[in-house]
Amino acid sequence: MTVLRVSDLCKSYGGVQAVCNVSFSLDAGEILALIGPNGAGKTTCFNLLNGQIAADSGSAEFEGRSLIGMQPREIWRLGVGRTFQITATFGSMSVRENVQTALLNFHGKLTSIVTLAGRLYVDEAMALLERVGIAAQAERPCGVLAYGDLKRVELAIALANHPHLLLMDEPTAGMAPTERVALMQLTAELARASSIAVLFTEHDMDVVFAHADRILVLNHGTLIAEGKPAEVRANRQVQEVYLGSGSVYGAAHGAEHA
Amino acid sequence: MNALARSTTVKILQRSEIVYILALTDRARDGGHQPPGTRSESSVDDVNLREKDMTLRRTFLLGTAALAMSAVFSGPAAAQSTIKIGEINSYKTFPAFLEPYKKGWELALEEINKSGGLLGKKVEVISRDDSGKPGDAVRVAEELVSRENVSLLMGAFASHVGLAISDFAKQRKTLYIAAEPLTDQIVWNKGNHYTFRLRPSTYMQVAMLVPDAAKLNKKRWAIVYPNYEYGQSATAGFKKLLSAKQPGVEFVSEQAPALGKIEAGAVVQALIDAKPDAIFSSLFGADLQKFVREGTQRGLFKGRPTFNLLAGEPEYLDTLKDETPAGWYVTGYPWEQINTPEHKKFLAAYQAKWKDYPRLGSIVGYSTLMSAAEAIKKAGSTDTEKMIAAMKGMQMDSPLGKFSYRALDHQSTMGAYVGRLALKDGKGVMVDWKYSNGADFLPSDADVKAMRPAE
Amino acid sequence: MSFSAIFVQLLNGLASASSLFLVAAGLSLIFGVTRIVNFAHGSLYMLGTYTAYSLVQWFGGGIPGFWSGVLLSGVIVGLFGALVERLLLRRLYHAPELLQLLATFALVLIISDFTLWAWGPEDLLGPRAPGLAGAISIAGRRFPEYDLFLILLGPLVLGLLWLLLTRTRWGTLVRAATEDREMAGALGVNQAWLFTSVFALGSFLAGLGGAIQIPREPAVLTMDLSILSDVFVVVVVGGMGSIPGAFLAAVIIGVLKAMCIGIGNVHAFGIDFSFSKLTLVVEFIVMAVVLVIRPWGLFGRSQGAPRAASTEPPLNLPSPALQKLLLAGLIMLALLPLASDRYTLVLMTDILVFALFAVSLHFIMGPAGMHSFGHAAYFGLGAYAAALLFKHVLPMELALALAPFAAGLGALLFGWFCVRLSGVYLAMLTLAFAQIAWSVVYQWDSFTGGSNGMVGVWPAQWLASKTTFYYLALVLCAGGTMVLWRILYSPFGYGLRAGRDSPLRADAIGIDVRRQQWLGFALAGTFAGLAGAVYAFSKGSISPDALSIPRSVDGLVMVLMGGIQTLTGAVAGAAVFTWLQDSISRQTEFWRALLGGIILFLVLVFPQGIAGFIRERWEARSGRSEA
Structure with missing residues (x-):
């Protein structure tokens, strides 16, 4: 089942095409990586999908509904969860409360002024924290958490609305290598278990080739390759684009996936 | 040391004693509860730090406790050996006017006590600053009435503050003598049984200028006034009174700059452009000074008679020095030229005590307290109703001559000096002045009755 | 106006603009x-x-x-x-x-x-x-x-x-x-x-x-304060940090004022309108319009997220010990009339009123992250609504009950514009609206009593005694404070804090941050209005200073003195500030300098505020005893 269908998406800034005629689709339970060198248009593409900027033309449909022109919060309502390159959590709340806040809004309770928020959806929040493996830290304030744990908190928050699509912007940026693998493994498990489609951008090719089902490669705003990791790796154009930083992916991945 | 200062010192002593006693008890208690061995277990630094913390916290808590205690226990003094008069004013908001005012009532206080006080008791004035806010004025009024047990209240400069105190006086059934507020409302449409007012009101001072204005028979008048109740009333009063005396008079321009924020250049220009024959202004303070400077430079006053309420009062006139606009018609206080015996006596006493010359505020402060003293003397008591009864129609001697408090509306008939400005030895003076008796510039009794709410 | 008149007024405006520009x-x-x-x-x-x-x-x-x-x-x-x-x-x-x-x-x-x-x-x-x-x-x-x-x-x-x-x-x-x-x-x-x-x-x-x-x-x-609001307006209209912006703004405001004066009185459609009187508030109208259209002023840029974004301390439910302490405090307040004189009750009533006012300001400044320099608008609207309802139609009890909603409506209206801004710009827009509201109250003689205000706003007979009124104030103000605090722990409060802590994340989990802030703003305005209504009846009179800038600044000072990062800070700040003002103005002629000195001392010794300091010590102590 196709969850996300993007066709001919375009965005330019002052005459420079940041994203040009990008088309792809994403199925439920599939993990799709969006890669490309710096300035290739990954972030723009991402922000077009999550509602932070508006597209010039083209369409992006989530389960048959157009995302173009929607606010981030409306997109969330449709069932899209997000994580950020630099974690964004609520610093004045505990880990559990962070997840509870998302749950409160999911259940439409955010204008209630009567009940004590801290006592609502505790079990649900704990279950989510359990799933991402940080239930033990539930009562700690987010401000004191290790970065890897914060990423997990974000994941738990993003799962609160039972999303069908997760948009993850550089999910492992700033993490130690072992943590990266663990986080992406967790993401993959969650995606497969709940049939969540995942679209992520990433710099770390280890992560990309280990976990993506499919890979999109952007360069200068256009899609230059798309396919299974092996296909992409074999793609001539991709190799050229990545020649400068090819060491990361050529040697290391050849060995890993041989 | 005067009585006021002494009573304050006593209070401070009481407070610091409470703090000291609390500190002692706390120290004793703390020592007793010190768990044995605590010290030996912690490092020296720890102990020091902790002690510092404790001291800080204790100081803070003590402070709070002391505040609470002093609030609770500093009740009224047990026996009243003095007659206390409560005084409220915006000393920090209008210091230029109120410092001389304070000197005025301090002189009166000294004279009253020198001559044996009132009803055989010494008189004490307890003065409070209301920070220019009616809400604060009402609070300190309550403090004066309930904690200090004052016999009556006096004071206020700004009209809204005066009105708030006046309404408080009505609610608390306390006599209030409004000193300075000029608003007509305080004795008329918002007047009440408990409030008397000393100064000639806006209406009266306008009425004093109108005869001269009408005599000039100028057709086109321009008006400038500070944009609040005083300026609005002055303007409305002037237009009404002049129109009555001089049918067909035209008011060609009205400028209402915000109080204290006049854009003098633009205002003067706009007035010139309206081509008036004469000008009526109720500006005062910094607005007046800016207006005079710009108006002189731009030639506004040339060939145009100008009338300005209050501009002859030393508070405002003296600042202008050699730029005093000669020929203006003003109300004011030519202190150095008044040769009546009562004024000479006041002047000598004032200058002896303060080494300074009096301003109009000094007269107001002096006469307000003297009025209060006279009311108590005449009533033979500090009973509010008796004092009010005494004040109705009460005759007063003042540095400006005799006046009385009208029974009808509790307005005093104190007058003002009306004259023209002139330059003399590089400073402004009033010339061709005469004393206008307030009694002659009030609306008819029927009109006043119609305005005043029924008691 | 003739062309030559317009030209000369233009020059007048430019001359004023120059001096304004230098300071700005x-x-x-x-x-x-x-x-x-x-x-x-x-x-x-x-x-x-x-x-x-x-x-x-x-x-x-x-x-x-x-x-x-x-x-x-x-x-x-x-x-x-x-x-x-x-x-x-x-x-x-x-x-x-x-x-x-x-x-x-x-x-x-x-x-x-x-x-x-x-x-x-x-x-x-x-x-x-x-x-x-x-x-x-x-x-x-x-x-x-x-x-x-x-x-x-x-x-x-x-x-x-x-x-x-x-x-x-x-x-x-x-x-x-x-x-x-x-x-x-x-x-x-x-x-x-x-x-x-x-x-x-x-x-x-x-x-x-x-x-x-x-x-x-x-x-x-008085020139210090009279120019202060003007230069702030110029700086904000121009865009904070932009010198050319300040120049342009000074010119716009200077010239506009001169033109208003030049135009003077206009008679059209049977209505007299005085442009000269408009100078009272014209710069604030300019500021409101500019900020609504350009949220960062003419030449300003979006300021980055305020640096304090990540340092907000957690907001925990009060510990049982603290709850007991609060309860004990309440009981002491309830017993106070037994042991105090009349004036203490009057002063305490003031403190209660300002505590609620400060708490409502803290509600939007702290947890909601919206700084307001014009919170007195809602205090004043509540006070005036109470006075007007009481004077014209309703018994005192009903007037008191309905007045907060009038303030809430005002906050709903102004807040709709304000929450679209952030940081200092938001604060200055609240100030602009407060000044506009103030000028209306100040000018509308026939309705609000103009600059003299209204008198005779006394409580009903059964509430007239100071003790009864103190209890009324205690119930309403302590109650209002409790309600506001409680709301912070409700889902709505979490939504507010979410919007402050991370607008990005809040948006991504579907929270309409602006709506949350808007409602929060209105809620705070309502409670400020309640404080104002109680204030009006406690004083018996009301005048425009209830919604003037100094009143707003008092609120700010209370919140900051007490500690913006603690819930109880606003109450502590209100109590200390009101008490200080009352007591030291009696002790010395130069009480303002003394008050300033005390505030400086507090700022330097307790940068986290009075309540913040106490909490820190408390936590340090309990932390040690655990260890």
């Missing part, structure tokens, strides 16, 4: 680099005028004496500013946000009393500028030469500042720091020196702006 440019520079909202800027301006008055007198007349006096005053004020930065503000850069504002407020009090002490209470009219004392003829009108000089001075100073900022290394650093403080720090800029020099230059401009006023206006003690 200094404020803008200081804010741009240090992010300090400098309330003392008007005081520096006042010091400039007074110093120039004295120096010019001392140097004697003549061209060299006058101009060296004026320039030297600027330099002296500049040095004073540098001193203030080094000795005071430097210690506060790492303190919670807005604390510097509290420190500069204390300076306002101290400088004001110092000026009174040093120069006396009387207005001091300086000499005219030698060489420029006359007037020349323009368009058939006499126009002062000095005003022409001012018209030229504005662009000249603008040009010099532009050269300084674009052609020198120092200027590059200043611009870098204005755009991005962290980056400037990373580039190895000596921040300490940069901040001091910027503060010195900003103060110099304020002092010079004051000094060049002496040929135009007297030195008076």
Whole structure:
């Protein structure tokens, strides 16, 4: 089942095409990586999908509904969860409360002024924290958490609305290598278990080739390759684009996936 | 040391004693509860730090406790050996006017006590600053009435503050003598049984200028006034009174700059452009000074008679020095030229005590307290109703001559000096002045009755 | 108006704009680099005028004496500013946000009393500028030469500042720091020196702006506050940190005011309208319009997220010990009438009212992250609604019950615009609305009683005794405080905090941050209105000062003194501030300086606020006992 269908998406800034005629689709339970060198248009593409900027033309449909022109919060309502390159959590709340806040809004309770928020959806929040493996830290304030744990908190928050699509912007940026693998493994498990489609951008090719089902490669705003990791790796154009930083992916991945 | 200062010192002593006693008890208690061995277990630094913390916290808590205690226990003094008069004013908001005012009532206080006080008791004035806010004025009024047990209240400069105190006086059934507020409302449409007012009101001072204005028979008048109740009333009063005396008079321009924020250049220009024959202004303070400077430079006053309420009062006139606009018609206080015996006596006493010359505020402060003293003397008591009864129609001697408090509306008939400005030895003076008796510039009794709410 | 009249009024406007620009440019520079909202800027301006008055007198007349006096005053004020930065503000850069504002407020009090002490209470009219004392003829009108000089001075100073900022290394650093403080720090800029020099230059401009006023206006003690709101408006309309913006804004406001005066009274469609009276509030209308259309002023840019974003402490439910303490406090308050005199109850009623007012302000400033400089608007709306309902239609009890909703409606209206902004701009828009509301109340004689206000607003007979009214205030104000606190722990409160902690994340989990803030704003306004309504009946009268700037500033001071990061801070701040004002104004003539000194002391010793300090000690102690 196709969850996300993007066709001919375009965005330019002052005459420079940041994203040009990008088309792809994403199925439920599939993990799709969006890669490309710096300035290739990954972030723009991402922000077009999550509602932070508006597209010039083209369409992006989530389960048959157009995302173009929607606010981030409306997109969330449709069932899209997000994580950020630099974690964004609520610093004045505990880990559990962070997840509870998302749950409160999911259940439409955010204008209630009567009940004590801290006592609502505790079990649900704990279950989510359990799933991402940080239930033990539930009562700690987010401000004191290790970065890897914060990423997990974000994941738990993003799962609160039972999303069908997760948009993850550089999910492992700033993490130690072992943590990266663990986080992406967790993401993959969650995606497969709940049939969540995942679209992520990433710099770390280890992560990309280990976990993506499919890979999109952007360069200068256009899609230059798309396919299974092996296909992409074999793609001539991709190799050229990545020649400068090819060491990361050529040697290391050849060995890993041989 | 005067009585006021002494009573304050006593209070401070009481407070610091409470703090000291609390500190002692706390120290004793703390020592007793010190768990044995605590010290030996912690490092020296720890102990020091902790002690510092404790001291800080204790100081803070003590402070709070002391505040609470002093609030609770500093009740009224047990026996009243003095007659206390409560005084409220915006000393920090209008210091230029109120410092001389304070000197005025301090002189009166000294004279009253020198001559044996009132009803055989010494008189004490307890003065409070209301920070220019009616809400604060009402609070300190309550403090004066309930904690200090004052016999009556006096004071206020700004009209809204005066009105708030006046309404408080009505609610608390306390006599209030409004000193300075000029608003007509305080004795008329918002007047009440408990409030008397000393100064000639806006209406009266306008009425004093109108005869001269009408005599000039100028057709086109321009008006400038500070944009609040005083300026609005002055303007409305002037237009009404002049129109009555001089049918067909035209008011060609009205400028209402915000109080204290006049854009003098633009205002003067706009007035010139309206081509008036004469000008009526109720500006005062910094607005007046800016207006005079710009108006002189731009030639506004040339060939145009100008009338300005209050501009002859030393508070405002003296600042202008050699730029005093000669020929203006003003109300004011030519202190150095008044040769009546009562004024000479006041002047000598004032200058002896303060080494300074009096301003109009000094007269107001002096006469307000003297009025209060006279009311108590005449009533033979500090009973509010008796004092009010005494004040109705009460005759007063003042540095400006005799006046009385009208029974009808509790307005005093104190007058003002009306004259023209002139330059003399590089400073402004009033010339061709005469004393206008307030009694002659009030609306008819029927009109006043119609305005005043029924008691 | 004839064309020549319009032309001359234009010149008048430009002359006023120049002096405004000088002062505003200094404020803008200081804010741009240090992010300090400098309330003392008007005081520096006042010091400039007074110093120039004295120096010019001392140097004697003549061209060299006058101009060296004026320039030297600027330099002296500049040095004073540098001193203030080094000795005071430097210690506060790492303190919670807005604390510097509290420190500069204390300076306002101290400088004001110092000026009174040093120069006396009387207005001091300086000499005219030698060489420029006359007037020349323009368009058939006499126009002062000095005003022409001012018209030229504005662009000249603008040009010099532009050269300084674009052609020198120092200027590059200043611009870098204005755009991005962290980056400037990373580039190895000596921040300490940069901040001091910027503060010195900003103060110099304020002092010079004051000094060049002496040929135009007297030195008076109220000039500090009367120019303060004007220059803030200019800086914000121009865009904080933008010098050309400040210039343009000063010109717009100066010219607009002159034109309003020039137009005067207009009679159209059977209605008389006085444009002259509009000068009372025209700059605030300009500011409201500009900010609604351009949320960062004419030439301003979006400020980055405030630096305090990540440092907000967790908001936990009060511990059982604290709950017991609060309960004990309440019981003590309830028992107070047994042991106190009448006046204590009156003072306590005031404290209760201001506590609720401060708590409602803290509600939006703290957990909702919206700084408000105009919160008195809702306090005043509540007070006036109560008075008007009571005077015209309703019994006191109903008037009291309904008044808060009138304030809430006002907050709903103003808040809709305000929540679209952030940071200082939001704060200034709240101020603009408050001033507009104030001017309406101040002007509408037939309805609100105008500047004199309304009297006879006393409680019903059964509530008239001070004790009963104290209980009423206790129930409503303590109750209102509890309700507001409780709301912070409700889902709605979580939504508010979510929007403050991370707008990005809040948006991503579907929270409509603006709506949440909007409702929060209205809620806070409603409770401020409740405080105002209780206030009106406790005083028996009400006047426009209930919604004036000083009332808003009092609220800010209370919240900051108590500690913006603690819930109980607003209550502690309100209690201490009200009590201090009441008691020290009795002890000394220079009570404002003393109050300022005490606030400075508190700021330096308890940068986290009184309640914050107590909490810290508490936590440190319980932490130790656990260990």
